[in-house]
Amino acid sequence: MRGGSVAVVGGSIAGSAFAGAAARLGAERVVVLERSPGHLEDRGVGLCTHNDRFDELVRAGHLDADTRRHRLAVRRWVTRGAAGEGDGPDGCGRLLWAQPFPFHSHHWGVLWQALRERMPERVEFRLGATVTAVGNTRGNDDGPAGGDAPARAWVEAGSGREEYDLVIGSDGYRSVVRAAVCPQAEPAYAGYVCWRGSYDAALLAELPGGAAAWPEEHCITACYPGGQVVIYRIPGVEPGRTQVNWVFYAPTPAWLRLDGPTSIPAGSLSDARLDELRQLAERHLPPYWAGLVTLTPRERTFLQPIYDLAAPRRTAGRLLIGGDAATVVRPHNTSGAVKAMQDAHAFELAGREARSWPELLAAYDRERTAAGRELVELGRTLGRAQVTGAPDWSGMDEPAMTAWWRQQLAGSGGFGGHALDRTG
Ligand SMILES: Cc1cc2nc3c(=O)[nH]c(=O)nc-3n(C[C@H](O)[C@H](O)[C@H](O)COP(=O)(O)OP(=O)(O)OC[C@H]3O[C@@H](n4cnc5c(N)ncnc54)[C@H](O)[C@@H]3O)c2cc1C
CATH class of the missing domain: 3.50.50.60 (FAD/NAD(P)-binding domain)
Structure with a gap:
């Protein structure tokens, strides 16, 4: 043709x-x-591509092999430690599973x-x-x-x-x-939203433990009852820079209207809405990841319903x-x-x-x-x-996580x- x-x-x-x-x-x-x-x-938001899918698209002529991207290798599923157990010396939470993660992350732009x-x-x-x-x-x-x-x-x-x-x-x-x-x-609305944010990774220096508490190739999934937050680094728009990118799945906020254009663009969330996000993070996430989310500037925070x-x-x-x-x-x-x-x-x-x-x-x-x-x-x-329908994370360990994951993919x-x- x-x-x-x-x-x-x-x-x-x-x-x-x-x-x-x-x-x-x-x-x-x-x-x-x-x-x-x-x-x-x-x-400026992040997304990931599986290494094999990316390579196929390069071979098929759609992408260049040297497209600037950030290598990920492990997805660490974590949750808050139980009372008395703590969240570890770095505040990163209890490890549920270190899953091999052969993906690269990208800056959309x-x-x-x-x-x-x-x-x-x-x-x-x-x-x-x-x-x-x-x-x-x-x-x-x-x-x-x-x-x-x-x-x-x-x-x-x-x-x-x-x-x-x-x-x-x-x-x-x-x-x-x-x-x-x-x-x-x-x-069709899926019944939950994601709050999203990104910012220059240099800001991580403000967290106790700094950037060093979070190795570059780790994608983090911090789980809590009713949701999870997925966190990974992405390339900055300027070569040589890196950004933090996170996606926080959460129940529908009471104030969200779903009868019009429903994303709340970056910079438009009021102090009260941002405070709701901060409380969500502090209540549910291990302290390091809660701190990472609350560091996000207003102009880099937004909300998207899931469809x-x-x-x-x-x-x-x-x-x-x-x-x-x-x-x-x-x-x-x-x-x-x-x-x-x-x-x-x-x-x-x-x-x-x-x-x-x-x-x-x-x-x-x-x-x-x-x-x-x-x-x-x-x-x-x-x-x-x-x-x-997430499981009770307090009862999960590596064998339970791998069985749970296999069941989701079911071939x-x-x-x-x-x-x-x-x-x-
Ligand atoms: C929270 C979240 C996380 C995601 N994470 C990942 C991930 O990790 N990996 C991944 O691969 N994907 C991810 N995605 C999905 C991914 O971003 C999209 O599926 C992908 O970018 C394809 O988008 P698209 O080009 O089809 O549509 P869009 O990006 O929506 O683009 C549509 C374009 O059309 C334009 N447009 C709309 N209406 C009109 C009109 N009437 N006239 C002219 N122009 C118009 C818009 O301005 C826009 O530029 C994620 C999505 C979300 C919401």
Whole structure:
């Protein structure tokens, strides 16, 4: 499948990967329409990729091997020591399990920048372009030979309606394109939230024990009744710097309204809300990790509700969805960015084989709808086991933790994302 014009709605991880794939497939015109007015590289949160999944994406041409990232090796599951037992001399808590963790962590902005740098220059990237509606034009997918004009799709983005041979929706969990592809598919609230934060690791010097109490390659999961906080370092935006990144799963705050855009952006949490977070941390976490969370500046603290979504279809006419627009997987899977890039890879592979747009769209839909469903299901299982139905941590030790973990995965093989060879 070569030639044609492609619009990509949303220019984040999925959008950048899809635009690169469309250009490599030989589309004559590729336009990315991104709502944000600029400085996407400053979106400063962390995410992780499994080493094997990252290497596969490098071999498949989506990422550079030298993309700046931070190596993790061990995930230490800890909890508060029982009364009389204490939290250890460093205040890091009682160790439940040191799990091998073959992952790297990334700064979202650094990963995004790496994807953008790989994008061919001829891709037109329009910032500040909010798409308000998309749809299919009437037409005949056999092309002019069938008598009608060929089928196309349109987007509206401020400056009127534009037509393309294909419109790809990579516009995240509240996708405008998904609303046209499968209007009945809506994200479902999982019943808990995550507070999130990040800051320059130099601030750790303010903690008793300083940065030395926390080895660089350790990912920490501090468990408490009703939730957990996952903590790891990520690269800073500037080379040579490191940041602390944490994700604190917790019950729904009484004040949170879930009937509109529901993330509370960095800098917008009031003193009372930040105090609620501080109390949560101090009540439940071993002191070192509570101190690490409460060090976070207001302008680097925010809150996100957790959602599930598996779109029952990914294509309709000349519209296609990928990334979080198609599936929102709970972060416990550590697979969201990999899933987005694998969607783009499946699109590219389907495009190499297909002789027409309808053939490409059908192959992509077959391949990725089922894969997305499996990941969402695994995310639900992990969320139930680790947050809403978590065990009594005081009774857990290494053998109990490994048995509990095996039960959650139950042969799914999808922690960190499925292997790429499943996608073709
Ligand atoms: C707490 C948390 C932790 C996570 N941890 C991990 C992890 O460890 N590992 C991992 O791999 N993944 C993780 N993820 C998931 C990961 O961040 C996403 O799954 C991944 O980045 C794919 O995002 P995307 O590009 O599909 O969508 P998004 O990043 O949501 O991007 C959508 C883009 O579309 C733009 N947009 C939206 N609407 C419009 C419109 N109408 N017009 C134009 N543009 C529009 C937005 O501005 C945005 O740039 C985590 C997610 C959360 C919430």
